[in-house]
Amino acid sequence: MAEIQLQRVGKSYDGKTMAVRDLDLHCPQGEMLALLGPSGCGKSSTLKMVAGIEPISSGAILFDGVDVSRQGSAARNVAMVFEDYSLYPHMSTYDNIAFPLRIRGTPHNELKKRVDGVVAMLGLGDLLAEPVRSLSGGAQQRVSIGRALVRDPALVMFDEPLSHLDADQKVMLRTEIRRLQTTAGLTSVLVTHDQTEAMAMADRIAVMSQGLLQQVGSPEALYHAP
Numbered sequence: 041m042a043e044i045q046l047q048r049v050g051k052s053y054d055g056k057t058m059a060v061r062d063l064d065l066h067c068p069q070g071e072m073l074a075l076l077g078p079s080g081c082g083k084s085s086t087l088k089m090v091a092g093i094e095p096i097s098s099g100a101i102l103f104d105g106v107d108v109s110r111q112g113s114a115a116r117n118v119a120m121v122f123e124d125y126s127l128y129p130h131m132s133t134y135d136n137i138a139f140p141l142r143i144r145g146t147p148h149n150e151l152k153k154r155v156d157g158v159v160a161m162l163g164l165g166d167l168l169a170e171p172v173r174s175l176s177g178g179a180q181q182r183v184s185i186g187r188a189l190v191r192d193p194a195l196v197m198f199d200e201p202l203s204h205l206d207a208d209q210k211v212m213l214r215t216e217i218r219r220l221q222t223t224a225g226l227t228s229v230l231v232t233h234d235q236t237e238a239m240a241m242a243d244r245i246a247v248m249s250q251g252l253l254q255q256v257g258s259p260e261a262l263y264h265a266p
């Protein structure tokens with residue numbers, strides 16, 4: 041896991057309007073940073089720039105102090121967890137989690153060891169042979185977290201990870217992600233429009249509005265200050 045820094049990062053898609061402006065952010069190793077704000081404020085653009093899927097228009101992005109701004113997504117090794125899980129529905133839990141290692145040609149013993157490791161960490165042992173389409177939404181999201189972690193990423197991005205879940209599953213998965221966050225020492229970015237979710241899960245929250253950073257701080261500092 042890496043330490044992530046954004047230095048005056050800007051993004052314009054049309055060369056005129058700025059989707060993201062002069063964004064300064066820091067996510068220390070082992071912490072979860074939430075990007076919180078309404079639709080259109082620039083969260084997805086920021087996430088894509090950090091992952092290396094969209095080029096930045098200005099500024100710099102650093103992983104462990106190294107400027108990766110000109111590097112592609114493969115070199116950055118950022119794993120993504122999406123709201124719609126993005127799994128292969130007919131494939132089993134095991135095969136979905138093993139997939140990123142298979143396409144990299146990871147040797148069988150190493151693959152098995154790493155898949156078994158995340159399966160144990162996520163308590164998915166009973167569901168290994170099940171096709172993921174037969175699992176609950178919460179279990180499917182745990183599988184997609186397993187698939188993200190199996191490649192030992194520098195950073196995990198959670199993009200609205202709870203938004204398709206019902207209320208009970210939301211609470212369960214929120215707790216689960218928070219537990220992983222501390223036990224596995226993940227460095228992660230959570231993209232959400234939900235303040236309760238950001239407060240329950242993140243170490244620090246960056247509040248965005250119209251492409252600008254409004255404030256950043258711990259949940260306590262932002263919302264429980266006298």
Ligand code: ADP
Nearest residue numbers: 053078079080081082083084085088094199200
């Ligand atoms: P989100 O708020 O999660 O980005 P949207 O529905 O706004 O979801 O966007 C869906 C996709 O369309 C995203 O990949 C986004 O980058 C892209 N997109 C959003 N706005 C525009 C736009 N004005 N022109 C072209 N693509 C856009």
Ligand code: ADP
Nearest residue numbers: 053054059077078079080081082083084085086
């Ligand atoms: P959010 O994720 O917070 O909903 P986005 O980063 O998707 O915000 O969007 C920020 C701004 O950038 C919006 O005005 C959106 O329409 C615009 N935008 C996003 N993606 C694209 C794109 N691919 N092409 C053009 N404009 C885009």
